[in-house]
Amino acid sequence: MSNKAAWLKAANERPLVIEDAPMPNIGPREVMIRNRAVAINPVNWAIQAKAIFPVTYPFIGGNDAAGEIVQVGSEVNNFKVGDRVIAACWADGTTEGRSNSAFQLFFSADAKAIVKLPNHISYAEGSVFPLAMATAASALFQPDTHGLSIPQVNAKSQGKVVLVWGGGSSVGACAIQLLVGAGYDVAATANGRNLSAMKDLGAKYVFDYTKETVVEDIVSTLKGLDFGGAFCAIIGPDILRCGQIADQLGGYKFVSTVLPTNMPTQAGLPDGVGTCNVWGDTIFKHEAGPAVWEKWMPAALETGALKPAPPPLIFGNGLEAIQGSLDRWSEGVSYQKVVVTLD
Template sequence: MKTWVHSETGSPEVLRQIDVPVPRPGKGEVLVRNRAIGLNPVDWKFIAWGHPAWDWPHTPGVDGAGEVAGLGEGVTHLAEGARVAYHNDLTRPGSFAEYTVIPARAAIPLPATLPFPAAAAIPCPGLTAWQAVEKVNLWPGAEVMVTGASGAVGGAILQLARRRGWVIHAVGSAGQAARLRGLGAATVTDYRQDGWRDAFGQNPLDAVFDMVSGAHATTLAPLLGANGHLVCIQDRQEAAPLPAFTTTISLHEVGLNAMHAHARDRQWGRLVAAGQAMAADIVSGVFDVQLIEVAGFDDLPAALARLKQGPNPGNRVVML
């Protein structure tokens, strides 16, 4: 099979395409013939950083969609030919290949009518957004802020939050305002505008979903009201951002890949069910998967470089 690998850390340009034997699934695993590959910021970041668990050369990539081409020992809930999407453990050989071995419990069943490029855009952005909104227990009419709302995860959060009846204040690019309102934002604030936080000082929020950094999230903590929630999707809070026994906010970190090392099977069952529901909603037209580019397999490094360069008002995928 053809696969993209790198033997050193660096930019997406270090990737090279080689031929290797098709891997075989082990116990509790399945082999997926990839039809589309989802590109995510975590891909170019770990190509730059590396990981101590990798064998070199390493095939990166966490998201993909295709057909089950082989079953490992003990896998009975899937059949060969089944259409699936997946989020793979970034410590394993990844999705930037014609075939990928994944844990069977990570396979998300797909509707027959869902195109593979749309399916490949579900796992990392869609399930990260689902995890984020699941962190907080809020009521219809609750007021929340979503920073980095112009990106793929932000757009997914807007849609999931809208279904819960929350009033959403999106912070993003001014040029994306109409799109963000279409996805569910009640207001859109340009993050480049000086003093944009001041508008929220008289209206305490019930939750903030931050996709910038832990330091950035710290500056938003004072905007939360009593018992509010600060949800970090990039980075985390290493120290309490506010004095104890003031607004008594809750701190949350979101890390989809941590599921592979720490989640139980029943937690994976809930995650896969959420992905399956999202796939059905894309087919029925009630969820926008936000595809902005479908590139070819041979163009993968360049497409990943475009993702790194940005802007990315949605998802970029590669079609095999």
């Protein structure tokens, strides 16, 4: 076996260069995966175009992948060679971190950050989950973030409603399904043409965020219900709108966000409304990580309770297509996740 990767050779350099890469060396609690599909996240474009994080060049990026296991570490007993899996990669920018990056044919992954993929879900569909799922779960269920109850198979109703702002985003779509899996009623915002899709994911209440009256509409609809806080799956001024809603509805006055922990927390929220930033891999340092990744996700994928969303927009095949897929993402997508297959 030999490996190739899409390398970022220097800050802001383009296009990515397709060259040989070392075969991963896996640790006792890791697996090696033959990559079959990768999905594009905003951070992947921003690292190349904006150099937003310090990385060591040459660099291999990519956080979302799906493929089959070709080697297992000595302490891994819940996966085997040949298993179809999805994997969250952290692409941390160090020399050692290159093996845990998605933009290559073979990569290593921590066994606690992979999930078996049922045969009825394609690799392209499965690749939409990992980073978005980890980010949403980190924001919603850690005791040091939103602190909500974790998803369970056949969860009982919590009797609370949680707002997801940006349900049409990748993180938002995962958040809706995670919250439904935890027994919460969900109110979600999306573009008007995607409201029916939010219902399909399990949202009980849906709102068109493009309407000028959206804040008033949400407050009037949810007034009197037990409010469990808001999760803003979009970076920007919408966090403040979530804060206004939480302030007016009472209940749990909290707005969790997707702002990374290396950025300042959102300023300008009403007095008494709490907030948090998040980093996706922290979920695996809390009990919520195994609860979501090892217990709930495999069962929910198998039964169809967890749907691949947003659906993949397959841009092309092969490592050579990754640069174009990054550019395609930068042009904007609506309730789609840009994916490259690696067959």
